[in-house]
Amino acid sequence: CTELSSAFGPALFYPQNDTTQFWDQKQQLAGQICRVEPSTPDDVAKALAIVITNACPFAIKGGGHSREVNDSNAPGGVTIDTVRMRKVVPDEDDKTVVTLGAGHNLGSALAALSSLNLSFPVGRVSSIGRGGFLLGGGQGDLGGKLGFAMDNVLELLIINKNQIVLANGTITTACPTTNPDLYWALRGGGGNNFGIVTAFTLRAVPETPICAAPKFGAPCPRHESVEAGIDSWIATSAMIGVRVEADGEWRVYAPRGLSDFFNMVVRPNPQIGVREKYEEKARRWLGIWTGLTVMPWVEREEPLKLVS
Incomplete structure (x- = not known):
């Protein structure tokens, strides 16, 4: 790592550095010694030559999604992180x-x-x-x-x-x-x-735009957050999301509450969907779940038109 630091300067990081992140915190157990971020193929070749000359274990990191040892973190070794190579x-x-x-x-x-x-x-x-x-x-x-x-x-x-x-x-x-x-x-x-x-x-x-009109009966706008997407789901009983926060605590997002979910009540949410699609889905759900109660559609002030 000392030799890599001399060659790469600020592109060399140690585990305690704030920029060191793991997709899964269990990956920290691999115990990398340092991480280098080359910017060009020549940089990669230089880093590779250094680790091989010193007989140092190394791993290559793309997104870091694998939990396997040596896939993106080498125990007691060097991670060559390609994150800067985004041409x-x-x-x-x-x-x-x-x-x-x-x-x-x-x-x-x-x-x-x-x-x-x-x-x-x-x-x-x-x-x-x-x-x-x-x-x-x-x-x-x-x-x-x-x-x-x-x-x-x-x-x-x-x-x-x-x-x-x-x-x-x-x-x-x-x-x-x-x-x-x-x-x-x-x-x-x-x-x-x-x-x-x-x-x-x-x-x-x-590029071909993927339209949600066949599913909801109307175009689906681009959502800026997961919560915005949940807000638009066609039935209130499905408007539930769970997020694991940085401290490990779970946060439940349920803008319409949880009573419909536990009481097996399907209630329409006309924010995006339209009556025809809601009733089509509701009939299918009635054939799957015994005891399901389906509430009737309530029109918005400006009903959306079904997109063919």
């Missing part, structure tokens, strides 16, 4: 081809692509690291249409440990025509420990 480079000739740095999580990657009116297969949790998601194959909601996320990766920029004795981290690429075996192995087919991927070149697709 977004559209191809000059093909606007659907974009290169993203390995430091993106799914949320930041999707936001970057959305700014270009593009999209890409992602999972359901925005804080998952893009690198780990892709190198595991990448299953998401768009898989039925676009396949595994890694099926849409055209090229990988890799720091390769090809001469460990000399601690020589070399930079190479992998694609169907260059290092095809390595390209195949890193696409979910053979593990992901053949090198450090610092950038992914993706085949994106034009």
Whole structure:
């Protein structure tokens, strides 16, 4: 860590530093000694050479969502954190081809692509690291249409440990025509420990807005918070959320109370939904739960129109 500190200065952090965060607090038990945040592939190669020369255990961190030891925290070792590597480079000739740095999580990657009116297969949790998601194959909601996320990766920029004795981290690429075996192995087919991927070149697709109109009968606005989303749910008995606070305490958010939930009463919330959709859902619920009471729809002052 002393040598890394000399090489990286303020980009080297120790566990007690305020910037050291864990997705799951149990990950602290791995006991990393220090963490370095390289900004470029050359920085990654430099950090890799230092840890190999000193025979130091190390782990690579993308989003840090895995609880497995050595996935993003090496016991008694160094974490090479890619968080600063979040470049977004559209191809000059093909606007659907974009290169993203390995430091993106799914949320930041999707936001970057959305700014270009593009999209890409992602999972359901925005804080998952893009690198780990892709190198595991990448299953998401768009898989039925676009396949595994890694099926849409055209090229990988890799720091390769090809001469460990000399601690020589070399930079190479992998694609169907260059290092095809390595390209195949890193696409979910053979593990992901053949090198450090610092950038992914993706085949994106034009962004298509996902509309909730078929579900609610009206367009669903963008919510600024989870609470705002709960406020708009079509039945009051479902308007319940639980958040675990930083101190470990649970906070229940139930703007309409809990009595309908415990008494099996379904009551309409016309903030977004419309009568036709509410009654359609209510009939389905009546067929599932015995003893359910469904309250009739109460129109808003300005009823929403059903969107076909």
